[in-house]
Amino acid sequence: MSSDTRSARVCVTNAKGGTGKTTIAINVAGALNERGRDVLFVDLDPQGNATEGLGLLDAYDRAPPTFFDVLTDHRQRDRAGELVVEHGEMDVLPSNIDLLQAEHELTIADLVARVKDDPELAVDPSALASLGINVTPESVSGPHALDVLDEALAGIEDEYDYVIIDSPPFYGKLTDTGIYAAQHILVPALTEATSERAIELLIDQMAALEGQTGITVETMGVVANRVEKTNEDRQMLAWLNEVFDEFPVWEVRKRVALQRAFKAGKSVFAADEQVDMADVFLDIAAAFDERFGFASDSTHEVTHD
Numbered sequence: 001m002s003s004d005t006r007s008a009r010v011c012v013t014n015a016k017g018g019t020g021k022t023t024i025a026i027n028v029a030g031a032l033n034e035r036g037r038d039v040l041f042v043d044l045d046p047q048g049n050a051t052e053g054l055g056l057l058d059a060y061d062r063a064p065p066t067f068f069d070v071l072t073d074h075r076q077r078d079r080a081g082e083l084v085v086e087h088g089e090m091d092v093l094p095s096n097i098d099l100l101q102a103e104h105e106l107t108i109a110d111l112v113a114r115v116k117d118d119p120e121l122a123v124d125p126s127a128l129a130s131l132g133i134n135v136t137p138e139s140v141s142g143p144h145a146l147d148v149l150d151e152a153l154a155g156i157e158d159e160y161d162y163v164i165i166d167s168p169p170f171y172g173k174l175t176d177t178g179i180y181a182a183q184h185i186l187v188p189a190l191t192e193a194t195s196e197r198a199i200e201l202l203i204d205q206m207a208a209l210e211g212q213t214g215i216t217v218e219t220m221g222v223v224a225n226r227v228e229k230t231n232e233d234r235q236m237l238a239w240l241n242e243v244f245d246e247f248p249v250w251e252v253r254k255r256v257a258l259q260r261a262f263k264a265g266k267s268v269f270a271a272d273e274q275v276d277m278a279d280v281f282l283d284i285a286a287a288f289d290e291r292f293g294f295a296s297d298s299t300h301e302v303t304h305d
């Protein structure tokens with residue numbers, strides 16, 4: 001167990017779609033479970049790919065209260081525990097179709113917080129709040145409203161060593177709440193030229209979020225994903241290692257077996273076939289354990305839920 005009751009939280013993020021956020025989040029969670037850690041997996045993507053992949057479509061389609069209510073209605077913030085679903089390798093806080101409204105609602109909540117915090121803006125917080133569904137001027141305070149996931153997790157994380165957050169494939173308030181809650185990011189990136197822009201934007205966005213909220217976001221590392229053996233892959237690997245020279249850059253190769261495990265609703269650790277990339281996910285999990293102070297002697301302690 002960790003030394004304090006707060007679990008270690010990591011947000012897997014990159015605003016570009018298809019970089020492997022969901023695949024890597026599920027397999028890192030699976031690897032942590034393999035090392036004997038208790039993991040809560042949080043699906044912050046309104047499209048719910050992880051939720052669906054893990055076989056939890058019922059949760060995605062469930063009626064309120066949903067993850068949307070927990071994030072946007074302060075009176076329901078303590079209900080996250082009611083939404084958690086058990087899965088073979090990890091517990092899951094599933095996405096829900098209502099999360100499609102969350103970006104709009106969280107944007108308004110954040111604006112309400114900002115105008116309340118700065119009277120010189122001379123904007124009526126009630127008028128702004130009336131554009132939202134759940135937000136009221138009374139329900140937000142402080143310079144921002146990005147702490148909603150942080151608060152929701154505080155009530156349920158005692159049971160977990162780790163919270164792994166899978167984020168949406170776009171940059172916005174939902175992603176901000178995920179990064180704010182975790183304050184640690186793992187960044188999947190494809191080894192193709194289009195990734196450069198995405199990484200540069202991510203670095204700018206981290207700086208903006210840190211400036212707005214006063215937190216410091218720690219990079220756990222980068223996962224170069226779907227790596228093949230072309231020149232472009234080699235060049236991009238070199239670029240990633242240069243930009244992230246202080247951080248680990250792990251390499252996950254392109255493997256159909258990763259897609260098969262995902263379709264079966266599992267990480268590679270629970271899949272029927274062996275996947276050579278499992279070792280990379282175990283390396284990432286070991287680095288997390290080292291960073292967060294989990295005993296290294298438990299490397300061989302394999303537990304299954």
Ligand SMILES: Nc1ncnc2c1ncn2[C@@H]1O[C@H](COP(=O)(O)OP(=O)(O)O)[C@@H](O)[C@H]1O
Nearest residue numbers: 017018019020021022023226253254255258259
């Ligand atoms: N290393 C890999 N090898 C083969 N396919 C992969 C790999 N990583 C991801 N994929 C596939 O690429 C697609 C996008 O990955 P996904 O994890 O959903 O990305 P994101 O969550 O960033 O949008 C999925 O179909 C997934 O199965």
Ligand SMILES: [Mg+2]
Nearest residue numbers: 021022045049
């Ligand atoms: Mg995804």
